[in-house]
Amino acid sequence: MAGIYKLEIQESKADLKQLLREQKTASGKERIHLLYLLKSKQAPTGQEAASMLRRHRATLQEWLRLYRKGGIAELLKRKTSSGRRRAIPAWAEKALQKRLEEPQGFDGYQAICDWLESQLGIEAKYKTVHKLVYYRLHQWDRCNGNFKQLTLWHCGTENGGAFFL
Numbered sequence: 001m002a003g004i005y006k007l008e009i010q011e012s013k014a015d016l017k018q019l020l021r022e023q024k025t026a027s028g029k030e031r032i033h034l035l036y037l038l039k040s041k042q043a044p045t046g047q048e049a050a051s052m053l054r055r056h057r058a059t060l061q062e063w064l065r066l067y068r069k070g071g072i073a074e075l076l077k078r079k080t081s082s083g084r085r086r087a088i089p090a091w092a093e094k095a096l097q098k099r100l101e102e103p104q105g106f107d108g109y110q111a112i113c114d115w116l117e118s119q120l121g122i123e124a125k126y127k128t129v130h131k132l133v134y135y136r137l138h139q140w141d142r143c144n145g146n147f148k149q150l151t152l153w154h155c156g157t158e159n160g161g162a163f164f165l
Helices: 013-022 026-039 046-053 057-076 090-100 109-120 126-136
Strands: none
Touching: 013 026, 026 046, 026 057, 046 057, 090 109, 090 126, 109 126
16 A cells, blocks of 8 residues: 555544544444554554455545545545436426425325326336325325325224224
């Protein structure tokens, strides 16, 4: 790891120790631990630091490159996965949310599928619409006509303490 000696770690050992305690993720702890090992000279070379952290030296070089580029903030910045695009984009989700808030609602999830296709030009599978409405928008009571959340009613001791839906 040539160039490790040229790295100037700005934070003190005490600051690094405190940062190490504050980290919530394992990756954050590993990265701060690397800086601590180098600052305290417990690992004089990158190869020794790599063996102590049980990481490949190229990984440590990447972490140090990030540190040189932007300090602790850049080192601890979490990558966000681009992932797959949503079948129903955010703008359509907002339009659907608005439509679900109207008093008439929908007659079911298939009606929502039909509405998305006719009004917004989005073809979405029934399962996709169900997951969106039920789990993300929490509007399941608006899409099955008069369907309301089932609740348990306890009828007391006169009916033997039975529970009814």
